[in-house]
Amino acid sequence: MAATALSPEVLAKYEPVIGLEVHVQLLTETKAFCGCANKFGAAPNTNICPVCLGLPGALPVLNEKAVEFATLAALALKCEVRERSIFARKNYFYPDLPKGYQISQFDKPIAEHGWIDVPAADGSTKRIGITRLHMEEDAGKSIHDGYPDSATRTYLDLNRCGTPLVEIVSEPDIRTPDEAFEYLTRLKEILLYTGVSDCNMEEGSLRCDANVSVRPRGQEKFGTKAEVKNVNSFRFVRDALEYEIERQIQVVESGDKVVQETRLWNANDRRTYSMRSKEQAHDYRYFPEPDLPPLVLTQEFLAQRSGELPEPPEARRARMIAEYELNEKDARTLTASREFADRFEAAARTAKNPRRVANLLLSEIGGRLKALNLEQENSPVSMAGIVLAADLLDEGKISSKQLKQLFDLCFEEGEDFAAVYEREKPEQITDTSAIEAMIDEVIAANPKQVEQYRAGKKTIAGFFVGQVMKASKGQANPALLNELVTKKLDS
Numbered sequence: 001m002a003a004t005a006l007s008p009e010v011l012a013k014y015e016p017v018i019g020l021e022v023h024v025q026l027l028t029e030t031k032a033f034c035g036c037a038n039k040f041g042a043a044p045n046t047n048i049c050p051v052c053l054g055l056p057g058a059l060p061v062l063n064e065k066a067v068e069f070a071t072l073a074a075l076a077l078k079c080e081v082r083e084r085s086i087f088a089r090k091n092y093f094y095p096d097l098p099k100g101y102q103i104s105q106f107d108k109p110i111a112e113h114g115w116i117d118v119p120a121a122d123g124s125t126k127r128i129g130i131t132r133l134h135m136e137e138d139a140g141k142s143i144h145d146g147y148p149d150s151a152t153r154t155y156l157d158l159n160r161c162g163t164p165l166v167e168i169v170s171e172p173d174i175r176t177p178d179e180a181f182e183y184l185t186r187l188k189e190i191l192l193y194t195g196v197s198d199c200n201m202e203e204g205s206l207r208c209d210a211n212v213s214v215r216p217r218g219q220e221k222f223g224t225k226a227e228v229k230n231v232n233s234f235r236f237v238r239d240a241l242e243y244e245i246e247r248q249i250q251v252v253e254s255g256d257k258v259v260q261e262t263r264l265w266n267a268n269d270r271r272t273y274s275m276r277s278k279e280q281a282h283d284y285r286y287f288p289e290p291d292l293p294p295l296v297l298t299q300e301f302l303a304q305r306s307g308e309l310p311e312p313p314e315a316r317r318a319r320m321i322a323e324y325e326l327n328e329k330d331a332r333t334l335t336a337s338r339e340f341a342d343r344f345e346a347a348a349r350t351a352k353n354p355r356r357v358a359n360l361l362l363s364e365i366g367g368r369l370k371a372l373n374l375e376q377e378n379s380p381v382s383m384a385g386i387v388l389a390a391d392l393l394d395e396g397k398i399s400s401k402q403l404k405q406l407f408d409l410c411f412e413e414g415e416d417f418a419a420v421y422e423r424e425k426p427e428q429i430t431d432t433s434a435i436e437a438m439i440d441e442v443i444a445a446n447p448k449q450v451e452q453y454r455a456g457k458k459t460i461a462g463f464f465v466g467q468v469m470k471a472s473k474g475q476a477n478p479a480l481l482n483e484l485v486t487k488k489l490d491s
C-alpha cells in the first residue's frame with residue numbers, strides 16, 4: 001500500500017461503495033457464433049473465419065452450448081433467467097475488433113437479480129446482489145511485446161475474436177475490499193463447480209473490473225466512481241481497491257472532486273493510474289443485432305439446466321462438515337475442487353467408516369504431501385488405497401502404527417497402498433496367550449497404574465494397550481489387545 005497521510009479517523013468518516021464486473025470465458029468447444037475452435041494458446045490467427053472476422057456477408061449462428069453454459073451459470077448464481085432475451089450490437093472501434101462492434105446483450109439480458117452470500121467482517125453473512133448476467137463475444141488481442149520490432153509495431157491475434165463470454169455485474173452492495181475478495185472467491189468457486197469455465201485468470205478466462213466510489217457515512221447519494229480495469233488476481237483487486245479508496249478520500253478531504261474515469265492498477269508500483277476520463281468515454285450506440293433472432297428458452301430447456309446444477313460448494317461444505325465430522329478448514333480442503341470432492345465422496349461411501357477415510361486423507365496423506373511439498377494429484381496413494389487402509393484399520397487387521405509404516409513405504413517407493421500392503425502383509429500377533437503374556441509383563445512392571453485403574457480411572461487402560469503395542473513392535477492385533485487388557489485389569 002502506498003503511504004497515506006490519512007488517519008484512521010478520517011478513513012472512518014467515509015463509506016466505500018464497490019461494484020464488480022466480471023467477464024468469464026465459457027468452456028465451449030467452438031466460438032459463440034461460428035464453428036472456429038475456442039482454444040487458448042493456438043498459433044496466432046489460426047482459429048478464424050469470415051464470421052468472427054466480421055467479413056461482409058458473413059452471418060452469425062448462435063452456439064447452443066454457450067447458451068447452456070450461460071444458463072447454468074445464471075441458475076447457479078440464483079438469477080432469474082429471461083425466457084426471451086435480445087442480442088445487441090455494442091459499437092466501438094478497436095484494432096482487435098475487426099467487425100467494429102461486439103455482439104452483446106443490452107436491455108434484455110439472459111439473466112438478472114441473482115446473489116452471492118459472503119461472510120461479513122462481524123461473522124454474519126452478507127448478501128451481494130447480482131444485477132445481471134449477459135452473454136457476449138470476446139474481442140481479439142493486441143500484442144504489444146515479444147516481437148523483435150515490438151518497440152514500433154503492435155501485432156494482432158484474432159483467435160479470441162468471437163469466443164463466448166458471460167459478463168456478471170454485481171449490485172453496488174460491496175462495502176470493503178475484503179467483501180470484494182470474498183465475492184470474487186465465491187463467484188469463481190461456483191463457476192468452477194458448475195463447469196462452465198476454467199476461470200483461469202492467467203489465461204484471461206476470468207477478468208475483473210471494479211467500480212469504486214466513496215461517500216460520507218450516512219449520505220444516501222453515491223460519490224463519483226472510478227473504474228479500475230483488468231486487475232489479474234483477486235489479491236490485486238483487493239490491493240487496488242484499498243489504494244483507490246484512500247486516494248479518493250484524500251481527493252475529497254483536500255477539497256477537490258473525484259473525476260469519473262477509468263484507471264489501471266499497476267501491481268509493481270502498487271497504485272492506480274488514470275487511463276481515460278469520462279470525456280473520452282464511449283457511447284456504444286447499442287441496437288438489437290439484426291442478424292440474430294431473439295433468444296427464446298423453453299421451459300424444457302430451463303428444466304434440463306436446473307437438473308444439471310451441482311450441489312453448490314457452500315452447501316456441500318456444510319453437509320460434509322456434518323457427515324464426516326470435519327472442521328471448516330478440512331472441509332475446504334476436501335471441497336477445493338468439485339472433481340476432488342466427488343472422488344473423495346465416491347470412495348468414502350464404499351468404506352466401512354467414511355469418516356476414517358476423510359481422516360486418513362487429511363492427516364496421514366495430507367501431512368506427508370505437505371512435508372514433501374506435493375499436491376494432492378501427486379499422491380502415490382489413490383482414494384481406493386485410502387479406503388483399503390481405512391477398512392483394514394477398522395477390521396483390526398493392521399494397527400495404526402503399521403498403517404503409518406505402510407504409508408511411509410508408499411511415499412518412499414511411489415507405490416499405491418494395495419501393492420505395498422500385499423507385499424508387506426504386516427505380521428499380526430493374534431495368538432491370545434502370546435498377547436496375554438506381554439500384558440502380564442506390562443502389568444507387573446507398572447503397579448502404580450494398575451492401582452489407578454482399579455481405583456476407577458478406567459481411561460488408563462489405554463496406557464497398557466500402548467505399552468503392549470510397543471513391546472509387540474506394533475504387531476499385536478489391536479482389537480484383541482484392547483479386549484484382553486480390559487479383561488486382565490478387571491480380573
Ligand SMILES: [Zn+2]
Pocket residue numbers: 031034035036047048049050051052053162
Ligand atoms: Zn470463426
